[in-house]
Amino acid sequence: MNCQKWLALFLILLPVGLSSVFAYQYFFITEASKFSAGLVIKHSLHDVAVTGMIKPKSVIFQNFTLDINFTVTNVGIYPETYNFTFKANSTELFFSGIEQMAGDSANMTFSWNTTSFAKGNYTLNAYAEPVPEESCLSDNTQISWVIVSRMGDVTGPNGYPDGKVDMRDIGSVARLFFVSHSDQMYNPDFDVIYDGIINMKDVGLVARHFGEMEG
Ligand SMILES: [Ca+2]
Ligand SMILES: [Ca+2]
Numbered sequence: 001m002n003c004q005k006w007l008a009l010f011l012i013l014l015p016v017g018l019s020s021v022f023a024y025q026y027f028f029i030t031e032a033s034k035f036s037a038g039l040v041i042k043h044s045l046h047d048v049a050v051t052g053m054i055k056p057k058s059v060i061f062q063n064f065t066l067d068i069n070f071t072v073t074n075v076g077i078y079p080e081t082y083n084f085t086f087k088a089n090s091t092e093l094f095f096s097g098i099e100q101m102a103g104d105s106a107n108m109t110f111s112w113n114t115t116s117f118a119k120g121n122y123t124l125n126a127y128a129e130p131v132p133e134e135s136c137l138s139d140n141t142q143i144s145w146v147i148v149s150r151m152g153d154v155t156g157p158n159g160y161p162d163g164k165v166d167m168r169d170i171g172s173v174a175r176l177f178f179v180s181h182s183d184q185m186y187n188p189d190f191d192v193i194y195d196g197i198i199n200m201k202d203v204g205l206v207a208r209h210f211g212e213m214e215g
Helices: 003-019 023-044 167-174 200-208
Strands: 048-054 059-061 065-074 080-088 091-100 105-113 120-128 141-149
Touching: 048 080, 048 120, 048 141, 065 080, 065 091, 065 120, 080 105, 091 105, 167 200
Parallel strands: 059 141
Antiparallel strands: 048 065, 065 105, 080 091, 080 120, 120 141
16 A cells, blocks of 8 residues: 555545534545545655566576665655665665655665575565654555576576476577567577677577486
């Protein structure tokens, strides 16, 4: 829920109340709207938010590095000091203390080297710790996900890495041969050497690991 939208919703109620032919309805709706709007305004004064988390791809090979971008914003009306944390599952990967004037945004990039991470599905959690008197907490968290896979394993029968490198993986990359990031068909997960173009380097890397699997 975005708290600012609730404020707009309550204010819209006001004219609805005015046009009512029943005085008691008018009274009830306007008074309730004023009360609700007042509550929302009061609670929106202190409000920090994670306003962006961008991951370039959803599949990353173990031992590779994924750059993740974050934006945090002070959407309240007071200067705030707060903590930002980024976790993959329960592991804290990045921490930053933030100091912002009202309305300010900050961008951060974290390079996640997956070398010491087990292969598997990771829930990414970007979190702005609430400031005192903040009640709008729904915008303090953004969630995403990434799969860390074995080298060469980009897909499987269900569309996700399946632990083995076979013709399905090579075919998926080869089918996008010479597709670049500006093309609609471009899939960053198949741009395994992540440079904005799917070419022989990408196909070659996957092909070199052909036949490898878990166990
Ligand atoms: Ca596979
Ligand atoms: Ca590439």
